[in-house]
Amino acid sequence: TAFLNGTLEEEIYMAQPEGFKVPGKEHLVCKLLRSLYGLKQAPHVWYLTLSAFLESLGFHKLIKDRCVFMRTTNGLTCYIAVYVDDL
Template sequence: MSLPEGFITQGQEQKVCKLNRSIYGLKQASRSWNIRFDNVIKSYGFDQNVDEPCLYKKINKGKVAFLVLYVDDILLIGNDVGYLTDVKAWLEAQFQMKDLGEAQYVLGIQIIRDRKNKTLALSQATYIDKMLVRYSMQNSKKDLLPFRHGVHLSKEQCLKTPQEVEDMRHIPYASAVGSLMYAMLCTRPDICYAVGIVSRY
């Protein structure tokens, strides 16, 4: 780290400061935070998932706690409220944090919990509605299937004339396909085939 103006001594202009800890906003700050969190949570007995490094699990006498970390947001899930309360209390002793209560939304995905039927559901209806407005598709005809039977896309339907290419520059096709891919990966695997088809052309 270079010395800030006003701290440079005559004849020692080449000296630098030693940075003892990461500063918020630096590119390495998030990595530094992740390493610290990982060490702290593992010291409490959580095991990191091999395939999904942001997922941690702790099992103790039939009580299970899952912890999902996304940057500095934490989602706790478990089968015993008392056990989760203990985990939260321990985390609050380690970090400055705020408990937002039962999760309703995570990363723009709505969590719908039906206690009576003991079910959990995920919904991206708000995201999809915003996406439809963004691409001026809010008045489109709704259908049960994401891809109509008998529709065949091919290279022959691609742009041919310079005028068609110019007209297409004003249509955010790639962006729309990317938005569909996000929904597909999060909550809508049923549109996978259709997204695959439209992303080819």
């Protein structure tokens, strides 16, 4: 999904998932390196990743609506509207 594999800006830890627990080390936790679906920060991480990519292509966010990106090239204007994980 769109929310997988986004780079996290802060440290997040989670309990070991079922089937992953090592006998005698059940008290240890896992440090997340990438965003997971269902994680509270996942939509924001996805938006930051998408924004950086679109800006690298020459798009910029509209001042009045930060979910609409615009690029004008050779007199032609292209708009991209972002809604959750749809473009």
